[in-house]
Amino acid sequence: MGPLTGYRVVELAGLGPAPFAGMMLSDMGAEILRIERADTSGPSLFQNSNHDIMARGRRSVAIDLKMAEGVDTALELIDQADGLIEGFRPGVMERLGLGPMICLKRNPKLVFGRMTGWGQDGPLANSAGHDINYIALSGVLHAIGRAGSNPVPPLNLVGDFGGGGMFLAFGMVCALLEAARSGRGQVVDAAMVDGISTLMAMIHGLLAQGLWRDERAANFLDTACHYYDTYECADGKFVAVGAIEPKFYKNLLQALDLADDPQAASQLEPADWPALKEKFAAIFRTRSRNEWCEILEGYDACFSPVLSLGEAYYHPHIKARGTFLYEKDLIQPAPAPRFSRTPAQVQGPPVVPGSHTIQTLTDWGFKAEKVQHLLTKGAVLQWQKDS
Numbered sequence: 597m598g599p600l601t602g603y604r605v606v607e608l609a610g611l612g613p614a615p616f617a618g619m620m621l622s623d624m625g626a627e628i629l630r631i632e633r634a635d636t637s638g639p640s641l642f643q644n645s646n647h648d649i650m651a652r653g654r655r656s657v658a659i660d661l662k663m664a665e666g667v668d669t670a671l672e673l674i675d676q677a678d679g680l681i682e683g684f685r686p687g688v689m690e691r692l693g694l695g696p697m698i699c700l701k702r703n704p705k706l707v708f709g710r711m712t713g714w715g716q717d718g719p720l721a722n723s724a725g726h727d728i729n730y731i732a733l734s735g736v737l738h739a740i741g742r743a744g745s746n747p748v749p750p751l752n753l754v755g756d757f758g759g760g761g762m763f764l765a766f767g768m769v770c771a772l773l774e775a776a777r778s779g780r781g782q783v784v785d786a787a788m789v790d791g792i793s794t795l796m797a798m799i800h801g802l803l804a805q806g807l808w809r810d811e812r813a814a815n816f817l818d819t820a821c822h823y824y825d826t827y828e829c830a831d832g833k834f835v836a837v838g839a840i841e842p843k844f845y846k847n848l849l850q851a852l853d854l855a856d857d858p859q860a861a862s863q864l865e866p867a868d869w870p871a872l873k874e875k876f877a878a879i880f881r882t883r884s885r886n887e888w889c890e891i892l893e894g895y896d897a898c899f900s901p902v903l904s905l906g907e908a909y910y911h912p913h914i915k916a917r918g919t920f921l922y923e924k925d926l927i928q929p930a931p932a933p934r935f936s937r938t939p940a941q942v943q944g945p946p947v948v949p950g951s952h953t954i955q956t957l958t959d960w961g962f963k964a965e966k967v968q969h970l971l972t973k974g975a976v977l978q979w980q981k982d983s
Contacts, residue, residue, distance in 0.1 A: 599938045609656075619652060630949075631658075632949040648946040657953040661692050679771075713787065714730070727754070727755030740812070755788045823837060823840065
């Protein structure tokens, strides 16, 4: 039913942003076939992945890509796909015999999506890195943190998933739309340093206008001001306020009994921010988080409690929206965004590597005797429940 129903995408199993992109495409209806790299001489491939949410909604085949017959099997699957996504360092797919030159020659309409941190070229292209490194080099990490403290990594949301997986999914959809018109595929080079920098477009614009200081905790969105920050309550829990616009700020002052405070009236004067932050902090410490919810949720003041992950699952708004899917042993985010006519949905539970090898190869046109030959040779593996 999803908007990408009918598209086939092969995913070379990896970590982080590429599987996240695969999850997004699957949630939108695409058929995602995950190729696990099976090496029978190494540790066991098969392990319980029942809680790997990013692996949901796929079928999985296990192929030994060190064997020529394994590579040929992968190529036969890629020949039938609309897209391919991989998250290896530059050159790995080429060394496997699965690079874009080979795949696009065989399947000219293929969209070949490549997910890396540094990109396919440039001085750092072949260097190791993780989310924290990419956001550091892009200037993002420098901007996040409290005054007088170290930069604070925002988990791995900005690099891996925001600037990485989401941009890869976006790039894949764009290229698939273009391929439908032109009949020609292409390579999508999704680099986290590029995506991260794009996410910072507004901040770069403010910096260019002289409206943003290139230092930590010195601006209205980075904890410098009193009206856009978190505050501790009497019970040790926190609330968040984001009253940027004057009408919301006015409502916030009323709720805090500061409507007649002459200093609080100067909302946009940076010189007053430290003193006002102390004033706000002292007021918020006088009541518990729940008490502030009772007071402030009646105002239009851009206020919210800071909930833990476990608390967020059961907030009335989150539950009313169906933001999460609830199962007895797994709570997971529902697909997003939402569509009025072609609703997205989770196509299946997290996949166990290699659990669909025989059925998938058969469904994708491999004859039974060939499947059995590949299994006998060890070029492909099939997961068994007692593995």
